[in-house]
Amino acid sequence: MRERENILDEVFAHFLKGSRIFKNREVLRHDYVPDNLPHRREEILRLGEITAPALKGSPCSNVLIYGKTGTGKTAVVKFVLNKLAQKAEEVGSPVKVCFVNCRLAGTEYRVLAALCSSINVKVPFTGLAVGEIFDRFRKNLESQGIIFIVALDEIDALIKIRGDELLYELTRINEGLNQSKVSIIGISNDLKFKDLLDPRVLSTLSEEEMVFKPYTADELQDILMERAKIAFYDGVLSEGALKLCAALAASEHGDARRALDLLRVAGEIAERKGDRRITEEHVREAQERIEHDQVYESIKSLPTHSKLVLLSVYLINKMDPDRCFTGDIYNLYLEICEQMGISPLTQRRVSGLINELDVMGLLNSRIVSLGRYGRTKKIGLGVSRRIIMDVFSEDDRFRYIISYKPKSISLRQNDS
Template identity: 50%
Template sequence: MGEGSDLNAKQNNDIIDSIFNNTLSKSNIFKDRNVLRNEYIPDNIQFRNAQMTSIAQITAPLLIGHKPSNILLYGKTGTGKTVVTKFVLKRLQERASNVGNQLDFAYVNARNASTEYRILVELASTLNIQLPFTGLSISEAFSRILQTIKEKKRMVVFTIDEIDFLVRNFEANILYELTRANENLPAPSFISLIGISNDLQFKEALDPRTLSSLNEEEIVFTPYTVEELQQILTQRAKLAFNENAINQSAINLCAALAGAEHGDARRAVDLLRVAAELAEREGASIIEDVHVRSATKSIEQDRVFEATRSLPLHAKIVLYTISRANEWPSTGSIYSQYSQFCKRLGIEQLTQRRISSILNELDTFGLISAPVISQGRLGRSKKIHLIALVDTVIAGLKEDNVIRQIIN
């Protein structure tokens, strides 16, 4: 090793040290980063009084040991369903323990839990029942839970967030079981359910009995207006940032961008956080519009990267085919190129029909655009092109060992 590499090593260390030093030295921007995290529950939730009142009214009987109606909460993403529910239930839990009423609150996010069994494991652990991580059938796990509830006379409030995931992926058998459980539970024990969903169509997929039991009460969350988003962000910015570290115009821009499609507070808070991080990284002392604009790009890139990375294999091959095409190819020419890649990889190709539906999915994810264009006497065909940034798509594809073999 020569002198050059020593120098190089020193430079590396200097760079790394200076990054760490920056983080350790007091931030120009942040007073408290935690308040911008997704799990953070604000002390003051604005514009949701109606929903909070309803949840409080419906669940209040719990305080005197009565089973409340099951509740279904729904509304588009980022409308405050999770945060409002957690806020009210936390208060309820405090009051219940003040008056010496023992309630069990279980919360699970169906998407994170990802299997029906894991959802039951969550419920069981709230009740101090140890279920093995694998090995039991769903019905065995379920009957152990019910047995304990019965024997120990437990009163359980079970919140299932993103409940639509259950219906989409497992036919919701445990949902059926859960809604029926009370038939076999003698007083005072019960399971009361709170379901949260941002997908309305999931109701159509439920069998009528489960549905009518689950939505004994229904609470709707409407999207925020841009003005409401502004106020939510202003309040959050006061907690998150040093005084004068953000100008009002940057806040308004976050609100406007997050309200463009539907008033999505998650997107608004994400924009604020990423803009602040970008400002801090470049050593700025004020978050301005430029940082918000860069934040939208950076969030979009993350989204494209994640969406690409988690596609099934054949969708990845199709996407790669599209990313290499020069003009706007038709479905037919995508298909023949795709088939060649399959051959090279030694895997069996799907039918053209399946590829058509993959193209629709990629379109829905916003990765490609595939409008149908009339070609006069030749009929109609799709003209396909990539709309996501090609570099980001390729980066996402390269995460896959199989696809990496055909890239380059």
């Protein structure tokens, strides 16, 4: 405990002294929109052309934008809309823009509330029917006579949970408006998201479509370079470190978000160690830490029975990795349940849980046939034993189980 405090003291001291690494850490956050977006010139121009008619008071086409995470969709849309709003103010066009993240908003109501507040309509946080708030939105829009451009980010998240009703209403809203027009920019991470939409909505919404391709390693390098200039002091970032960040992120579907995370975490690690330069070594460590944190969180947030299954695999794996079949796991799982006074699930269900863990990458399973001795699944751990120990030793309910001695397994071993 005392050691921890000392470590913290050091961190605080560093912080108070002022960073020797970071000039401006903010620009490495992924919600930051830079002034310059390398390698997205085409996309910016295209979106600019699509939305430009709004400046002359005519409505613009609806747009649907796809692309995986970290391909610059959000940044490009925010960038273009900001410029557009600026220009509109300059020339006195009645253009209003609104950017909503649907996943963060969570419900139709809150999306609509965001739209309302962007045209200066006050609505209560909650309490109104969705239809009511929609009417208010429409009435005020009409009376103000504006060209309204709505960007709905992570629109797939809202559709998956709530259905496409809101989108349907929004695409039809122009029919009842004379003075005003609404245009929609939909942004989706999911390429198959179109399948979830009502064809009528889809045809209205996708008057224009844009697909954002993943960045290549070289492109990522340019992006990182731009940000690094602002984020770090001169000479802090080694070229090798930057290249490695780009390469690692490129191998992971060209995710700029990941690349920036790597750079930021590498910087934090260097800072904490008191080093003056960010090296490839720091980046590797950052990669491990990000990876570790993700796995750690995913295990920690598992439902109880999934944890118990994982724990069973862990224990068997520790004793005898060659004997890790579904039946063995289930027996041990039953034992542990009894130990902990938890009523166990059926084998069918546990088999399903094993599959879920397999999909998550926490387990590796493959079907094997033992001929005369049946057909089953051989299961291994997908992550290091260390990290599983870390998670479970933090949890009071499980702490004592990690050193549990399986009865059924040792018995069977004695048999043979």
